[in-house]
Each structure stands twice: as structure tokens, then as C-alpha cells.
Amino acid sequence: MTARPTLRQQTGAPAARILGFGSHQPDRVVTNDDLSQVMDTNDQWIRDRVGIIERRFGDKDELLVDFAVAAGAAALADAGVEPSEVDTLILPNCTMPTQIPNAAAQVAARIGIPNPGAFDLNAACAGFCYGLGVASDLIRAGSAKKALVIGAEKLTDAVDPTDRANAIIFADGAGAAVVGGSDEPGIGPVVWGSAGELVDLIYMRDGKYIYQEGQSVFRWATTQIAPIALRALEAAGLQPSDVDVLVPHQANLRIVESIAKKLRAKGAREDLVVADDIKYSGNTSSASIPMAIDHMRKAGTAKSGDVVLAVGFGAGLSYAGQAFILP
Ligand SMILES: CC(C)(COP(=O)(O)OP(=O)(O)OC[C@H]1O[C@@H](n2cnc3c(N)ncnc32)[C@H](O)[C@@H]1OP(=O)(O)O)[C@@H](O)C(=O)NCCC(=O)NCCS
Incomplete structure (x- = not known):
């Protein structure tokens, strides 16, 4: 009987840290007064009960992936990291209109990241912290060297525009962080x-x-x-x-x-x-x-x-x- 082969294991950087941030919002500003034109609400109620003064809504032709591309590219520029250095893209979201294809792979291609591991992650509003935890652990395990984590949403696609319980709260945009290896710990355990x-x-x-x-x-x-x-x-x-x-x-x-x-x-x-x-x-x-x-x-x-x-x-x-x- 031949001996069972031993699988090689890898280890990564001693620790991980965040190298840069970026974000993107659509241009269209929607005030509480704008919303009170189309539903039974008012500026004072929204400020008092929710704290929102205004928010940004994307137009019909602006997609979740557009927001993600802009935020991801901004985070790379902030970090001074080239797209070619990124090997992993994690895209937390809960409003991608299609299950197939996911958002991550096409966002990576549009940013110019060559063939990264790319996946969406749905933990709703907890998604960014989930994604950051995964990125940090992938880097420490040696599965990734540089990861881009982009939380992106077009919630206006998922909200009845006349539903005053939700339409006053939710909005559109994306935020991103670049994560890399380091000697000193820069991200605590999730x-x-x-x-x-x-x-x-x-x-x-x-x-x-x-x-x-x-x-x-x-x-x-x-x-x-x-x-x-x-x-x-x-x-x-x-x-x-x-x-x-x-x-x-x-x-x-x-x-x-x-x-x-x-x-x-x-x-x-x-x-x-x-x-x-x-x-x-x-x-x-x-x-x-x-x-x-x-x-x-x-x-x-x-x-x-x-x-x-x-x-x-x-x-x-x-x-x-x-x-x-x-x-
Ligand atoms: C949704 C939320 C803002 C509603 O606020 P609330 O104080 O619970 O409001 P209620 O539903 O109890 O309604 C209170 C009153 O305000 C009224 N009201 C509800 N929505 C309103 C609106 N958009 N504008 C004006 N009045 C409104 C109600 O009709 C009710 O009137 P009444 O007292 O005369 O019956 C609040 O519950 C909330 O923020 N919850 C957490 C939601 C959240 O964060 N979800 C995301 C998690 S990721």
C-alpha cells in the first residue's frame, strides 16, 4: 500500500491591516421635504425619529455595480495599491438584482483587477464587518495577499417608493477598504x-x-x-x-x-x-x-x-x- 501523501499547507502574513478607504454616492440628493411630496411624512418626524436630513438615490441607469466600481477604485487610490496587486475581491451586498452573475467578478474586471478570487457576501447590514473579518483571516492564512472589500447597495430598487416606513430610511451608495498583510496587528478578531x-x-x-x-x-x-x-x-x-x-x-x-x-x-x-x-x-x-x-x-x-x-x-x-x- 502506498503511503497517503501529505497535503502542503500555507501560512500568510503575521497580521492584517487596512491600507485605504473609498466611497461613492450617486449625485441625486433627496431631502425629507422631497419625500413629503410623495408620502404622508414630514421633515421634523424623520429628523426626530431617524436622524436623517437627506440621502442619495441612484437614477434608473445607475447600478449597484457602478457604485461598487467607483468606491473600490477610490479605495485602491487611497491605499496606493495597483489593481494588479489585488488577488481577492469580496463584495458584501443584499440588493444585487441578479443572483447570476454575482457583482464581485464584474466589478473586479471593470476596476482592472486581473482574475481575482471574487465573491458576493450577504449578511445584510452586517456585511462589511463580515467581509473585513473574512479578508483579514484569508490574509493571515496565506490564501490572499491583498483584498478589496466593497459594501455596495442600491436599496431604492428594494423599497416601495411610497412606503413611508422604509422609503425614508434606505438609500444608495458604496464604501470600500483595501486590506493587506502587516507585521503589527491592524485588525482585531471579528x-x-x-x-x-x-x-x-x-x-x-x-x-x-x-x-x-x-x-x-x-x-x-x-x-x-x-x-x-x-x-x-x-x-x-x-x-x-x-x-x-x-x-x-x-x-x-x-x-x-x-x-x-x-x-x-x-x-x-x-x-x-x-x-x-x-x-x-x-x-x-x-x-x-x-x-x-x-x-x-x-x-x-x-x-x-x-x-x-x-x-x-x-x-x-x-x-x-x-x-x-x-x-
Ligand atoms: C422605522 C422607525 C423609524 C419607525 O419609528 P417608530 O418610532 O417606531 O414609529 P412607529 O411605527 O411606532 O410610529 C409612530 C407614529 O409615527 C407615525 N409614522 C410612522 N412612519 C412615519 C413617517 N415616515 N412619517 C411620519 N409619521 C410616521 C405612525 O403612524 C405613528 O403614528 P401614531 O402614533 O399617530 O399612530 C423605527 O422603528 C426604526 O428606526 N426602527 C429600526 C429600523 C431599522 O433600523 N432597520 C434597519 C436595520 S438594519
Whole structure:
């Protein structure tokens, strides 16, 4: 009998870090007053209950993949990484209109990334943190050297434009991060999970438009997500006081503020910078976290070397969080 061959194994970089961010939004700005022309709502209610002042909607001929290409290319430019250096493209999204083909491979081809491993990842609004966790672990395992993670959504395709419960919240856009190997750890372990028994709280009704039980989702997010963020910190060996910038998924400003309050009660600093990108971007699902960070870096409210704590949550129900250092 011949001896069974031993499979060669590989190891990757000692650690992973984020090298750059980019984002893209369509040009069309939609204010609360614009929405009140087509449904029974008003500017004050939306500001008070959700925190959104305006958001961006794509036009009919602007697609999720267009947003992803623009955000991905911007992140590569920010990182100073050539498309030819990227070997893996992960595209978290939950609004790609086709299952076949996926978005990732065509986005890679349009950016000029030659033949990468390319796949979509659906964990709804937790998608970016899932994708970042996968990218970091692929790099440490030696399966990837440089990964591009692009959260991209065209939620206006998935929302009944006259449904005031959802049309005021969701919006379009993309955010991206480039991840590479490093000697020093730049991305903490991902803490992720799901609560599939609550699947009926957010789903596509008749496979067409998003339906959600807003109050139940609100209660879940304001009670269950801060503990996940704290677990992500603990996994990275950090204290709440180490965090410079908190970036929860931009679902509702009151949810964001509730998570920040709970972290401060556990020792996060009063000068903790808390992302409030929802005010001008709306809820862009898997795009919201990298887009918020890109906007904050450009505005100077988040800077190189800052410790970020990100936590995503949404349909599934799914959640994920991790700490990382800003490039
Ligand atoms: C959806 C959400 C904004 C609704 O806010 P809410 O405070 O729960 O609102 P309710 O549905 O209880 O309605 C409260 C009142 O406002 C009214 N209302 C609801 N939507 C409205 C709108 N768009 N404009 C004006 N009034 C509205 C309701 O009719 C109700 O009126 P009433 O008190 O006279 O009956 C809120 O529940 C939410 O943000 N939930 C979390 C959703 C989320 O983040 N999902 C994504 C997760 S990724």
C-alpha cells in the first residue's frame, strides 16, 4: 500500500491591516421635504425619529455595480495599491438584482483587477464587518495577499417608493477598504453571529420590497448590539477607553446614540467620536460603515492611527463587529 501523501499547507502574513478607504454616492440628493411630496411624512418626524436630513438615490441607469466600481477604485487610490496587486475581491451586498452573475467578478474586471478570487457576501447590514473579518483571516492564512472589500447597495430598487416606513430610511451608495498583510496587528478578531429565529423582523415581502417590524428591530438593536461591540473589543484585547472612533451601522441615529451611551457607561471616553453619517447618507446597509469612515477621514474627524470600533447589524438577523486601526 502506498503511503497517503501529505497535503502542503500555507501560512500568510503575521497580521492584517487596512491600507485605504473609498466611497461613492450617486449625485441625486433627496431631502425629507422631497419625500413629503410623495408620502404622508414630514421633515421634523424623520429628523426626530431617524436622524436623517437627506440621502442619495441612484437614477434608473445607475447600478449597484457602478457604485461598487467607483468606491473600490477610490479605495485602491487611497491605499496606493495597483489593481494588479489585488488577488481577492469580496463584495458584501443584499440588493444585487441578479443572483447570476454575482457583482464581485464584474466589478473586479471593470476596476482592472486581473482574475481575482471574487465573491458576493450577504449578511445584510452586517456585511462589511463580515467581509473585513473574512479578508483579514484569508490574509493571515496565506490564501490572499491583498483584498478589496466593497459594501455596495442600491436599496431604492428594494423599497416601495411610497412606503413611508422604509422609503425614508434606505438609500444608495458604496464604501470600500483595501486590506493587506502587516507585521503589527491592524485588525482585531471579528465577533459575529446571527439570530435566525427573528428572520421575520426584516425580509423581502413577495421577493420584491423590504418589509420590517420597525419597533422590534429598534428594540433588538438597542439591547443586543452594544454587548457585541464590547465582545469585539475584548477579543482584540482592548478597553472601551482605547476606542477613538465608534462606527455602528448607520441604521437610525437613535440606535447609534444608544450604542454610544452604553459603551460610555462601560468606560468609553466622553470625547469618543461617534459616526453620524446617516444624517446625510441615510441607511446604505453594507455600505454604511466604510462610507462613514471615508467621509470622517476626509472631514478630519477620524485620523490615521485612530482605534475604530465598528459593529454591523441587520436582516438575518445578523451581526458582526471588530476593532481596527485607521490607515
Ligand atoms: C422605522 C422607525 C423609524 C419607525 O419609528 P417608530 O418610532 O417606531 O414609529 P412607529 O411605527 O411606532 O410610529 C409612530 C407614529 O409615527 C407615525 N409614522 C410612522 N412612519 C412615519 C413617517 N415616515 N412619517 C411620519 N409619521 C410616521 C405612525 O403612524 C405613528 O403614528 P401614531 O402614533 O399617530 O399612530 C423605527 O422603528 C426604526 O428606526 N426602527 C429600526 C429600523 C431599522 O433600523 N432597520 C434597519 C436595520 S438594519
